[in-house]
Amino acid sequence: METDVNLPNPGAAGRPSTRYRWTICAMMLFATTINYMDRQTLGLLAPLMQADIGWSQVQYAQTVMIFTAAYALGLMLFGRLADRVSTRLVYGGAMAMWSAAAMLHALAASVPGFAAVRGLLGFAEASNFPVALRTTAIWFPKAERALATGIWNMGATVGGVVAPAVIPIMAVLWGWRASFAVSGAVGFVWLAAWWRIYRAPAEHPRVAPDELAHIDADAGGEPEPRRVGWLAVLRHREAWAFMVGKLLTDPIWWFYLFWLPKWLNEANGIDMQHMGPPLILIYAMACGGSVLGGWASSRLVARTGRVNFARKLTMGVCALCVTPIGLLSQFHALWFSVLAVGLAAAAHQGWSANLVTTVSDVFPRRAVGTVIGIGGTMGMLGSFLFSGVIGETLQRTGQYWALFAIGALAYLVALAIMHVLMPRMRPVRLAETEPAEGVRLPG
Numbered sequence: 318m319e320t321d322v323n324l325p326n327p328g329a330a331g332r333p334s335t336r337y338r339w340t341i342c343a344m345m346l347f348a349t350t351i352n353y354m355d356r357q358t359l360g361l362l363a364p365l366m367q368a369d370i371g372w373s374q375v376q377y378a379q380t381v382m383i384f385t386a387a388y389a390l391g392l393m394l395f396g397r398l399a400d401r402v403s404t405r406l407v408y409g410g411a412m413a414m415w416s417a418a419a420m421l422h423a424l425a426a427s428v429p430g431f432a433a434v435r436g437l438l439g440f441a442e443a444s445n446f447p448v449a450l451r452t453t454a455i456w457f458p459k460a461e462r463a464l465a466t467g468i469w470n471m472g473a474t475v476g477g478v479v480a481p482a483v484i485p486i487m488a489v490l491w492g493w494r495a496s497f498a499v500s501g502a503v504g505f506v507w508l509a510a511w512w513r514i515y516r517a518p519a520e521h522p523r524v525a526p527d528e529l530a531h532i533d534a535d536a537g538g539e540p541e542p543r544r545v546g547w548l549a550v551l552r553h554r555e556a557w558a559f560m561v562g563k564l565l566t567d568p569i570w571w572f573y574l575f576w577l578p579k580w581l582n583e584a585n586g587i588d589m590q591h592m593g594p595p596l597i598l599i600y601a602m603a604c605g606g607s608v609l610g611g612w613a614s615s616r617l618v619a620r621t622g623r624v625n626f627a628r629k630l631t632m633g634v635c636a637l638c639v640t641p642i643g644l645l646s647q648f649h650a651l652w653f654s655v656l657a658v659g660l661a662a663a664a665h666q667g668w669s670a671n672l673v674t675t676v677s678d679v680f681p682r683r684a685v686g687t688v689i690g691i692g693g694t695m696g697m698l699g700s701f702l703f704s705g706v707i708g709e710t711l712q713r714t715g716q717y718w719a720l721f722a723i724g725a726l727a728y729l730v731a732l733a734i735m736h737v738l739m740p741r742m743r744p745v746r747l748a749e750t751e752p753a754e755g756v757r758l759p760g
Contacts, residue, residue, distance in 0.1 A: 333528035337521060338456045342465045344511060345449045348412065349472025350479065351504050352445045353574075355419040355438065357480040358500050360575045361596075362493045364582050364589050369493070372428050378708025381575050382701050383432045384439035389697030391443025393547075396690015398444075399451040400683050405515045408452070409508055411444030416504025422497035443697075446673070447689040454677045454685045456518055458534045460618055462677050463628070467611015467670035474607060474666055477574070477600030481593045489590065549747060550688050555679045558739035559688060560695040562672045565731040567696030568703035569639075569724040570665050573599075576707060577658065580717050585651050595655045602659035603666045610635060610667020614674070624678050625742040628671045629732070635671075636728035638664035643725030646718035661724065668728060680745050 363377060372380065398407050418438040425431035449469055457465045480500075487496040518524050518532050550556045581587040581595055610631055617627030642661045648654045676688045707720055 333525060333531045335523060335525040335528045337523045337528065338465075338518070338532060340523075341452065341456050341515070342468050344507075344514070345452060345469035346472045346475070347507055348408070348511075349445055349449065349469050350476040351412075351472075351500075351507055352415070352442050353473045353476025354480045354484075354500050354503070355415065356442060357477055357574060358419075358422075358484055358496055359435070360578045361481055361484045361589070361592075362488055362496060363575075363579055365488055366493055370425075370428055370431055374712040375708045376428055377579075378704050378711075380428070380432045380435055381571070381704045383436045385571065385697045385701040385704060387436040387439035388443045389694045389701070391440040392447060392690045392693035392697060394690075395444040396447040396686045396688075396693070397547075399447045399686030399690070404448060404452050404455065404517075405512070407444065408448045408515075409511055411441055411448065412504050412508045412511070415441035415444070416501045416508070419501030419504070420498050422501075423494035443693065446693060447686045450673055450677060450689045451682075451686040454682045456532060458532060459624070459678060460535075461615060463611045463618070463671060463674040464615040465611075466674050467608050467615075467667075470611070470666060470670045470673070471604050471607040473570075473669075474600045474603035474662070478597050478604060481578075481596035481600070485589050485593060547687060547691055550680070550684055550691065553745050554738045555675075555742070555745055556688050556691065558735040559672065559676055559692040561734045561738065562731050563692040563696030564699040565727045565734075566665065566668065566672070567693075568699040569727050570662075570669070571700040572703065572707060572720060572724065573658070573662055573665070575704075576717075576720075583711075583715070584717055585654070587651075595651070598655055599659040599662050602656075603662035606635075606663025607666035607670055609663075611670040611674075613667075614671050628675055628678070628742070629736065632668050632671050632728075632732055635664040635668040636732050638667075639728050640725045642721045645721045658721075664728070675739075675742065679739075679742050681747060684745075684747060 359380075395407065395411065415438055418434060418441050421434045421437070422431070425434055450466070453462055453465050453469070484496050484500065487499060516522075518529055524532075577596065577599065578589075578592055581592045582589070587595065613634075614627050614631040617630065618624055621627065639661045641657045645654055645657055648657060673689065676692070677685050680688050703723075710716070710719060
């Protein structure tokens with residue numbers, strides 16, 4: 318019989334009289350949308366900017382690599398900060414930093430200058446996911462976390478839908494520099510709202526006692542450690558399972574994010590003014606996949622109480638839905654190709670919503686940000702290496718089919734390795750202070 322995380326039924330006592338936790342979820346959705354709009358602007362404007370910046374396929378890939386390397390460093394820092402510092406302060410400060418960095422793109426005039434501000438943006442934007450996951454662990458019981466994560470994670474694709482609808486228009490009307498300035502300024506509007514409304518659940522005047530009890534329904538058990546170090550969590554195979562999942566699948570999403578506009582332009586002859594509809598469809602499908610993946614998993618948890626079964630079944634279905642892109646070279650009609658990529662993007666978002674939720678399923682709250690930071694860094698390492706492969710492949714062959722084929726297999730391989738490392742999902746109990754030395758690697 319499967320041994321799994323034992324979940325109480327947080328809804329057994331009836332619906333709470335307030336639902337303010339979903340307001341916080343909406344704020345995280347908006348933050349993630351802004352995060353991805355700022356990030357997506359580069360991919361959308363790359364064909365137009367090439368005349369001004371003058372980069373080759375390899376130089377463009379190197380710019381993406383600088384972004385991912387800085388992002389990896391930021392994940393390590395913000396993962397720790399999320400566990401140690403006020404969520405209100407960390408999220409607000411990070412939003413101010415990445416919004417300012419996005420606006421600085423408008424001043425770049427060369428490949429090195431652009432790469433520098435891109436690195437600053439990557440470092441600051443790395444805050445979003447570890448801090449949002451920490452916030453989710455604070456505000457939601459386990460049975461609702463996959464759904465909440467799926468909702469705010471949908472911002473990655475909402476940003477992908479909104480950006481191609483508005484960024485090219487701004488670029489045509491006012492130039493690409495204005496597009497960066499405007500998209501960056503939006504973050505400061507969010508910052509003002511966040512600073513006004515966010516407090517911890519126990520301190521928030523709009524959270525009723527029954528909603529607070531609902532949030533804390535499964536917060537019992539062993540006391541959480543006062544200090545959680547990177548080496549402490551690496552003693553546990555569950556952390557390595559998450560790291561492998563990020564290492565093998567994050568690079569595929571970054572490929573979609575930074576190279577789909579170039580794929581439409583170079584492989585399908587679509588110019589910037591006409592690539593909006595295909596990209597909007599792809600990211601709209603991904604948007605639905607994020608919510609559907611989180612909803613399906615949360616529904617299975619509520620019906621069965623078996624977190625391991627629910628998460629892995631949902632992730633397995635998502636992994637299978639990605640595989641059609643391996644046959645992309647056989648699709649000669651543009652819209653068949655777009656639909657295949659849209660299905661793969663939707664599957665990635667459903668996969669991602671469940672993958673990140675596994676961390677809060679098994680690790681105590683104070684360790685969530687640290688584990689997410691380490692896993693995200695592994696994802697960025699994979700993205701850094703894959704970006705180099707993409708640049709060299711396109712520079713030498715000009716063909717995208719091999720890159721899509723890699724994406725088709727990555728999720729199945731990742732899920733198989735994760736299951737070997739973590740056949741069952743059990744709560745990880747960390748000592749009050751775990752020693753840094755003597756780290757035991759899995760396997």
